[in-house]
Amino acid sequence: MTGRVSRIPGVDDDGHGMISDTSGTTATEGELLETAMRRALDLAARGPVTGGNPQVGCVLLDPDGRVVAEGWHHGAGTPHAEVEALTAARAAGVDPRGLTAVVTLEPCNHTGRTGPCSVALLEAGVARVAYAVEDPGAVSGHGADRLRAGGVEVVPHVLAAEAEEFLHLWLTAVRRGRPWVTVKWAQSLDGRAAAADGTSQWITGAAARQRVHEERAASDAILTGTGTVLADDPSLTARGEGGELAPHQPIPVVVGERAIPVDAALRRHPAGLIETGTRDLDAVLGDLNDRGLRRVYVEAGPALVSALIAGGHADAFSVYVAPMLLGGLDPSRLSIGELGVGTIAEARRLELDAVERLGDDLHLLLHPRAECPRPSGSED
Amino acid sequence: MTGRVSRIPGVDDDGHGMISDTSGTTATEGELLETAMRRALDLAARGPVTGGNPQVGCVLLDPDGRVVAEGWHHGAGTPHAEVEALTAARAAGVDPRGLTAVVTLEPCNHTGRTGPCSVALLEAGVARVAYAVEDPGAVSGHGADRLRAGGVEVVPHVLAAEAEEFLHLWLTAVRRGRPWVTVKWAQSLDGRAAAADGTSQWITGAAARQRVHEERAASDAILTGTGTVLADDPSLTARGEGGELAPHQPIPVVVGERAIPVDAALRRHPAGLIETGTRDLDAVLGDLNDRGLRRVYVEAGPALVSALIAGGHADAFSVYVAPMLLGGLDPSRLSIGELGVGTIAEARRLELDAVERLGDDLHLLLHPRAECPRPSGSED
Numbered sequence: 001m002t003g004r005v006s007r008i009p010g011v012d013d014d015g016h017g018m019i020s021d022t023s024g025t026t027a028t029e030g031e032l033l034e035t036a037m038r039r040a041l042d043l044a045a046r047g048p049v050t051g052g053n054p055q056v057g058c059v060l061l062d063p064d065g066r067v068v069a070e071g072w073h074h075g076a077g078t079p080h081a082e083v084e085a086l087t088a089a090r091a092a093g094v095d096p097r098g099l100t101a102v103v104t105l106e107p108c109n110h111t112g113r114t115g116p117c118s119v120a121l122l123e124a125g126v127a128r129v130a131y132a133v134e135d136p137g138a139v140s141g142h143g144a145d146r147l148r149a150g151g152v153e154v155v156p157h158v159l160a161a162e163a164e165e166f167l168h169l170w171l172t173a174v175r176r177g178r179p180w181v182t183v184k185w186a187q188s189l190d191g192r193a194a195a196a197d198g199t200s201q202w203i204t205g206a207a208a209r210q211r212v213h214e215e216r217a218a219s220d221a222i223l224t225g226t227g228t229v230l231a232d233d234p235s236l237t238a239r240g241e242g243g244e245l246a247p248h249q250p251i252p253v254v255v256g257e258r259a260i261p262v263d264a265a266l267r268r269h270p271a272g273l274i275e276t277g278t279r280d281l282d283a284v285l286g287d288l289n290d291r292g293l294r295r296v297y298v299e300a301g302p303a304l305v306s307a308l309i310a311g312g313h314a315d316a317f318s319v320y321v322a323p324m325l326l327g328g329l330d331p332s333r334l335s336i337g338e339l340g341v342g343t344i345a346e347a348r349r350l351e352l353d354a355v356e357r358l359g360d361d362l363h364l365l366l367h368p369r370a371e372c373p374r375p376s377g378s379e380d
Numbered sequence: 381m382t383g384r385v386s387r388i389p390g391v392d393d394d395g396h397g398m399i400s401d402t403s404g405t406t407a408t409e410g411e412l413l414e415t416a417m418r419r420a421l422d423l424a425a426r427g428p429v430t431g432g433n434p435q436v437g438c439v440l441l442d443p444d445g446r447v448v449a450e451g452w453h454h455g456a457g458t459p460h461a462e463v464e465a466l467t468a469a470r471a472a473g474v475d476p477r478g479l480t481a482v483v484t485l486e487p488c489n490h491t492g493r494t495g496p497c498s499v500a501l502l503e504a505g506v507a508r509v510a511y512a513v514e515d516p517g518a519v520s521g522h523g524a525d526r527l528r529a530g531g532v533e534v535v536p537h538v539l540a541a542e543a544e545e546f547l548h549l550w551l552t553a554v555r556r557g558r559p560w561v562t563v564k565w566a567q568s569l570d571g572r573a574a575a576a577d578g579t580s581q582w583i584t585g586a587a588a589r590q591r592v593h594e595e596r597a598a599s600d601a602i603l604t605g606t607g608t609v610l611a612d613d614p615s616l617t618a619r620g621e622g623g624e625l626a627p628h629q630p631i632p633v634v635v636g637e638r639a640i641p642v643d644a645a646l647r648r649h650p651a652g653l654i655e656t657g658t659r660d661l662d663a664v665l666g667d668l669n670d671r672g673l674r675r676v677y678v679e680a681g682p683a684l685v686s687a688l689i690a691g692g693h694a695d696a697f698s699v700y701v702a703p704m705l706l707g708g709l710d711p712s713r714l715s716i717g718e719l720g721v722g723t724i725a726e727a728r729r730l731e732l733d734a735v736e737r738l739g740d741d742l743h744l745l746l747h748p749r750a751e752c753p754r755p756s757g758s759e760d
Contacts, residue, residue, distance in 0.1 A: 187570075187571070188571075188727065189571075189699065189730070189744070189746075190567075190571045190714070190715055190716035191567070191568075191569075191570045191571020191572070191714070191715070192571070194724070195721055195722065195723050195724045195726070195727065196721065196722050196723070197722055197723045199723045199724035199725075200724060201724065202724075203724065203727075306707060309705060309707075310707075319569065323729065323730040323731065323732045323746055324727040324728060324729045324730060325689060325716055325719060325721075325727065325728040325730065326719070326721050326724075326727055326728075327686060327689075327690075327716050327717060327718050327719025327720070327721050327728075328717075328718060328719070328721065329711035329714075329717060329718055330711075331709035331710075331711065334570070334571070334709075334714075335570060335571070336570035336705055336707050337707060337708075337709060338707055338708060338709055339705055339706070339707030339708070340707070341575055341576065341705070341706050341707050341708065342575065342576050342577055343575050343576070343577045343579045344574070344575045344579035344580060344581065344582075344583070344706075345579075346575070347568065347575065347583075347704040347705065347706055348704060348705040348706075348707075349703065349704045350569070350703040350704055350705065351703065351740075352703045352737070352740065352742070355735065355737065355742060357732070357735065360731075360732065362732070362735060362744075364569070364742075366569075366703055
C-alpha cells in the first residue's frame, strides 16, 4: 500500500480536488472508486441509525476524479442520497452529465415517497455508477439493470465487505423479511434475574442502566411481554443521563394475549404502542417487518426471552452481568428458562463480540455461532 | 521523586555497591531502607508460592548502605531468608557484625525445623533490623522484642503496604487461623454447570482448562466433595499443556461422609489424599489450617460450592464463563444453588478484580465486598 495511499476528501498537495495519493503518483481507477466509497460510507453514517430506510451515502466525481458533490439519506420522507448529491451538484453550478456516482447501496428502482434513484441518475446523464452492496429490497427490479439498459456503466461491489458490515442489521432484516432482534437481559453472575422474593431493583448500576437507554434509542421497537407490563408497568422510553427524552423513541410492542391496563405507563409512550394480542412470535416479527421496523430490542421477562432464543429469533445478545450472587432454587427467578437443550452438545453456543466494564457491572455483546443447532436439528 | 531515584541492586555509577540515587545525591536513611526492602520483596518472590511458610526475602547492608548479602526462603525445611543471607555474607568473607538486616517479614522467634531468626541475627551481631510486616504467627513472642532486648535497633513497617499486598493470602490465613479459600466454577453464561441430562464436558475450552491447572499448581490443597468424586472420579492433578505433572501438586481434600471407592483416581494422586469424613466446613478448614495448608482451591459441585459461599468461607472467586446458553429449569444443573438470599438487598455483592478472555471463554476473578451481609446479618 506504500505510495498508493489515497486521501479524502480528495484535495491533493497542490490544493486540487482530485483524489490522488500523497506521493504524487496518480491513483488507479479502482483505488479512486474505493477512496470515494470510503467517503460515501462516512457520509452514510451521518444519517439516522433507526427507521425503515438504510443509511446511504453518495459522492459525485468528475471525469478527473474530483469530488464535485456529496449527499446522504436523512431518513424516511427525505430525498435519497443520490438525489441529494445531484441537487447539491446543480446548486453548485455543476452539470451532472458525464459524472460518476459512487453510492454505498445499489440505487433503488421503485417509487415510494420518492421516485426511483435509477431514473434520477439516468435523467441527470451520469456516465457511471459504482455501488457497494446490491439493493436487497429490489422488488421492482434492480436499479443497476435499469441503469445498464440506459447506457450507464455500472461498477458493482466496490468495498462490498465494508458496506455489508456497516449495513449488517438493515441488510439482514430486509433480506429475510424479519427484523434484527437484539435480546437484552440483566442478571447476577449466577444467572438470576431476581432474588427469591422477586425483587430485582437494581441488579445493575447506573452506568449499565444508562447504556440500556442508549440501546433503546438505537432501536426501532422495544419488544416486551404482557407479564412484564402487568408486573412492572415500565415506561420503556429512551432517556438521557438527566432523565430527558432522547430525540428518537422506539415504539413499544407488547407480546401476549392479556389486556394491558388503560392506565399503563406504556399508553403514554411518546412513540405510541403496538399491542399484538398474540404470543405467535413469527406473526409478531412479520408484522413488525411489514411496518418497516428493522431493529427490535427485547426487554422482557425470562419466558419471552427464552421463547425468542429457543425459536431461533435472537440475532444478538446484550447481557448485563452484575458482580453479585443471588442463588436460590426457584426456576422462575432465572434470567433464562427452558431452551430445549437436552445435552451439552446441543448448547446454544455464542460468539463474544465485546466485553466492557460499566461501573461495577460487565456488559457482554454476543451473537449466535453459525453452527448453533436449531430446534429442528436438536429434536431429530 | 526526581533526583531521588535509588537503584537496585545498589551499584552506583562508580561501580560501588552503595545504594544511592543517580543524581549523585546521597539517599536519605529512610529511602535507603525502602530501596533495600524493594529488593528484599523481589527476592521473596523467588520462593515458592505454596506451602505453610511465607515467601520472605532479606538483604544485608553494610554501614555505608552497600548490599553485602541477600537471601530468600526456599520452602519448608530450608533456612529462613535471614539465615540464608547471613550464611551468604560469611561465605563472601563479610563479618555480619554491625550490618543492617532488611527483611520483608518480622524475624521469627520460635524454634521449628530451624532455630529462631531473632537469635541468629543477635548472635551474628547485626546492629539494626528493618522489617515490613509483623509476624502474625508470633505465638512464642515477637522476634522484634527479643532483638530490641538484645540491643538491636529495630525499624518496623518499612514498605508495609507493599509487603501486606504481596503476602495477603498467607497473612490472612495465618492471622485468622483458617486457609485462604478460592472457589472456582465453570458455567454457561446463564449460570448452568451442566445441561439437562447432566453432561458438562466441556463447557469451557482448552485455554480455560489449562488456567485451572495453573491455579491448582498455585494452591496447597484442592477441596472437593464426595459427590464429585463418586460422579466424575476426577484426578485433580496439576498438569502442564503437554499433560505432564506440575512440579508442585496440591493435596486433594474430600468433604463428606460417604466412602471414596478404593479404585478412585484420587487414591493415586501424587500428593496423597485427605478424606475428612465430615461435612462440617469449619472443622475441615480448621484441620487444613493445622496442617499448614494456607491456600485452598475449591473444585466441587454446586452443593459444596454454595455451602462454602453461604457460610462466608469464600475469600475469592475464580469463575469461568463459557459463551453459551443451556437453559433448563432443573435446579440441580445450576452452578450456584441456595445461598440464603431472600431479597435483592441481601445479595452477595462481589468486587470484580479482573476479567480476561481465555480462548472463547471469560475468566473472572472476584472477591466479596466488605459490606456483603453474612448469614447472621441477613437472618435478622
